[in-house]
Amino acid sequence: MTPEQQTWREKVLCENWDAPVVYTTMVQLLEALFGAGTRGARRMHQLSRAVLIFDEVQTLPIKCAHLFNNAINFLTAQGDSTVVLCTATQPLLHQVAQDKGAVRLAPDHELMPDKHRLFEQLKRVTVNDARKPGGWSDQEVADLAASEMRRSGSCLVIVNTKAAARRVFELCAQLVDIQDAALCHLSTDMCPAHRKHELAKLRTRLASHKPVLCVSTQLIEAGVDVDFGTVIRFMAGLDSIAQAAGRCNRNGRAERGTVHVVNPQDESLDKLVDIQKGRDAALRVLDDFQQDPASFQYDVIGPTALTAYYRYYFFERQADMTYPVAAGDIAQSDTLLNLLSRNHAAVDEFSSRHDSAPNLFFRQAFMTAARAFKAIDAPTQGVIVPYGEAGRALVADLCAAYDVELEFTLLRAAQQFTVNVFPHVLRKLSDAGALHEVKPDTRILCLDERYYSAVFGLSAEPVSPMEPLHD
Known part of the structure; x- marks a missing residue:
């Protein structure tokens, strides 16, 4: 609740991770490793000789990929820590550019010995590629959601923006009795206590097999234990589609659940680059799957499809993975990866001015990099x-x-x-x-x-x- 630039009074109120078990966010951990100020320094020592479990590691900001990889390699090799990367949609952090920093996995790194067999055994849904020319209008999505709720007993609609969630919810409210608590809305505009209250109502109705229709942003995709008969997912990255599928038939009923993937008609993702790029990579995989489903073992969200997705996605975004910083934020355009490693631009500039390289063992621009680092682009x-x-x-x-x-x-x-x-x-x-x-x-x-x-x-x-x- 307090901004990053703290007063002395706020510092008294902050935490330093001085506990046997710490539950935090990826943003806070990245700030501890790379951010400015003294808060991160007070937390840093807690990351050595520890077990670090990253749940839903696919949510790592793409610009932090190489910084994260190098930090993990340091914490395991020099910090004597154990790191576990948990997710059903494992990103290929060990297959990115080796010279810039790729995660060094243990020889037997998979916790499950045969993940392809595991995916097949746990298959509980059928993914319906429902994309159509011109896309789906909000009204068509609402109509489909109401119809699927009546057919399967419960339906979850996951959209990409809070504005879309509100629009679809309001249209669904004309089709479903909101006073009967059959309709629910979830977004990050709601405080945690509010979301917990709504989720409790959802779970009660789901457990009682009462009709439920929920419209949510992607906050429900990971780490939320709910079980819907049908899921409708706006087109997004394949990892998001797979995570959305995890909210459908979660408890493994005899009849498979259905996940409809729809392309919305009017959706502006210009300010949501991660979602936009993920969607574009997923579109390529869906098109490839339509051409040759056998090469993907007939599973559009299985390990083979996800591997293809991350290769497309990482190739498209390889320039973003070094954390580029524009001129103006710092003296000249550069990357945080370079500032914290060779820092060759600054070294070359010094050498040209003084006819010799700087007589320094550490040539990194630590202060500049720390001031430029933000785990999220628009701090809240x-x-x-x-x-x-x-x-x-x-x-x-x-x-x-x-x-x-x-x-x-x-x-x-x-x-x-x-x-x-x-x-x-x-x-x-x-x-x-x-x-x-x-x-x-x-x-x-x-x-x-x-x-x-x-x-x-x-x-x-x-x-x-x-x-x-x-x-």
């Missing part, structure tokens, strides 16, 4: 939202608290009532007077309850008082 600010009675009470307690130790306890609790907001949305909310600090000089922000929807979560516009509430 956490905003505490007044979701339900518990959220409103927490905001009141934070505003009244003066003891630092008590604040720390409250901030831990506030993580469940926090939404991460991108800078442009934060500015809009601030201009509208929808944000206030819990106390001066903390920069810990709370949201006016008029800007939090009980259905969609945080809103940049005031929520209609007529909207139905579901606490």
Whole structure:
């Protein structure tokens, strides 16, 4: 909830991973390894002589691929740590450019000895390539979702953007009784407590075999244990399609589930380059599969298809994997991989000016690289939202608290009532007077309850008082 540039008071409240078991995010780990400031330095020593388990490692930001690979190789070889890369859609991090840093796997690195046999034994869904010329309209997707819910009992629609999730949800609401709690919306505009509440309702209905239709962004794809009869997935990377399939017939009923892959009519992914490039690579694999399904063992989300997908995807994005940095962010365009290794551009410049190479053993531009590094392109600010009675009470307690130790306890609790907001949305909310600090000089922000929807979560516009509430 606190920004990366901390005040002394915020530093008192931050954590340093001083615990036997630490559960964190890929973003926080990458910041500890490569970010600026002292927070990462205080955490770094905890990564040696440790077991590091990366769940859903395919979500690693593509620009950090070589940095991550080199860090993992260092932590295992020099830090005496064990690293486990977990996912059903294993990226080919060991097959990228060796000279730039590829993961060095152990000789017997697979936890499962025969993954092809395992995939075949665990096959629970049929993937239907439902792409069509001109694409699917939102209304057609909503109609298909309602129809599949009635046929199979439950349907999950996964889209690429929060705007698309809202549009499809509103259309589905005209076809499904929202008051019967048969329809659910999930996105990162909802705080964790809100999402947990909705997921609990989903699971209860699914366990009772009651009709359910859920429209969600990709947050539901990995690490969420739900079991739908049908999944509809907007076209995306093959890894995302495979992860979406993991939410369909998850418990292995006798009848296979169905995953429909659809191409939306009007979808702008210009600002979502990772999704766009993944989609393009997946389109090539789907086209190849249509031509020769036997070469993929008749499984479009099996190991052979995923290997082909990552080869297409990594080849297309090999220039992005070194973390390029544009001139302006630093003195001249370069890559973080170069700044933290040979740093040849700076060394060559020094040599041309002084007729000799710098008399330094370490020639890396550590400070420049640290300042330029961002695990995500647009760092977000956490905003505490007044979701339900518990959220409103927490905001009141934070505003009244003066003891630092008590604040720390409250901030831990506030993580469940926090939404991460991108800078442009934060500015809009601030201009509208929808944000206030819990106390001066903390920069810990709370949201006016008029800007939090009980259905969609945080809103940049005031929520209609007529909207139905579901606490």
